Amino acid sequence: MATFIEIKKAVKSFGSLQALNGVDLSVQKGEVVLIIGPSGSGKSTLLRSINRLERLDSGSISIDGESVTDEGSDIRHIRQEVGMVFQSFNLFPHLKVIDNITLSPTTVLKMSKEEALGNARKLLAKVGLSEKEHSWPDELSGGQQQRVAIARALAMNPKVMLFDEPTSALDPEMIKEVLDVMIDLAKEGMTMLIVSHEMGFAKAAADRIIFMDAGQIVEEAPPETFFSSPREERTRRFLEHIL
């Protein structure tokens, strides 16, 4: 399989905080990678660098051969192919559910209204929210909002999906409905990078677990070996806390 996302020597600091301290990572097409680590370990920063919501201080990132970090690259085009799901959902509150999903396909991709609508309805069915088409975002539960957010990202037909702590803001009983959607997506072969501590998801769908600490990748392994026999002391200590 070909390398799809290539991150080389990524370095990023916020003031005195070193968020990324030389991260190398390559992700294959169709791979599902779960990034875990204590807060402040740089995992969200790494994810947000992939579609340049954060600019690296140094290092490089490319997706499917296209450079993200090169200032001259067409970042909007790259972002169209990288779906992102946020911890706080970030649905557009002044637009109905269906319009949240069709906005970008019609305005950015210049898709016809009918095509975008048909597409959006299919995606809503996929995340199990067909009946919420005409609801306002704040009429939905957190879990429902996050599923709409996933549908909105998928409407751009992305090649890779980034999930930044997608279930951290959810009540426990709503986490499963979001994870189920993500697991389905993983099974369909979507390339996914997920920052999350959901070990249920890790075991069900992840191909690889990455443990980050202090802006560096400390350890990576397939889920079976990662949980049963972590090599590093830091990983072991962290796992004791979250398992």
Add this chain to the structure above:
Amino acid sequence: MAKGSPRSERDSKGSARPTINVTDGTLIPLKDEGGLLSAWNISFFGAIALLVALPLFSPDPYLRILSFVPDGLFATFSVTIISICFALIIGLFAGLGRISQRAWVNRIATVYVEIIRGIPLLVQLFYIYYALGPLLRLQGPPAAILAMSICYGAYMAEIFRAGIQAIPKGQMEAALALGMSRSSAMRRIIIPQTIRVILPPIGNEFIALLKDSSLVSILAVSDLLRRGREYASTSFRYFESYTVIALIYLVMTLFFSRLVAIMEERLRHRGNVH
């Protein structure tokens, strides 16, 4: 599939929705402030009662005054409405300039706001009409509108800036992540949400501008106050003339402050701004 309770969710979110509170005008009556509402009732209906009773019981001079001054209402309202429109346009661009990442745009907008807000409106009116008079050659009304627009544009800029900054950062990020350009995200995502936040303070500015428009009576504009002055100076009925003028301003500002309150209340509910 777990379904949350939309009702409580909406309530908990509703209180978290960003609002900004700028009060430099009349108090905007809020639904849950019974005391303020009754203060509004007393002032508004009291003023109307006086405006009806005075001419009724004492037609000379009150009825004469009341038939003489309303001519000025037209000038007062045209100056107010035209100025607020220009001020909104100036304010939008200056407000966007205030949050621009381009240093020189930011600098220009900030300097504009600082200068204008640091000079009294009356001085600005004099400046444009008298000091720049030979250069601009403006009549009273256009000079008044120009000065009021420039002045209120600076205050509007701060409202737009605060309104835009009140929208969570995640909204812009979500739009960018979907491939939108920054300006398209501004137009389709940020500004529409900002309008909901800034309409009440803009209503307040409108009321403040309505009151401040009385200053233009100095520039040979026949507004409400100037008509009152004209009546008073020919009849020497100063007390009566200015009482009527004050009551008319009071009724107008209280009326509009109530409208702003109603608008604010409606904006709390979904579906009104789309």
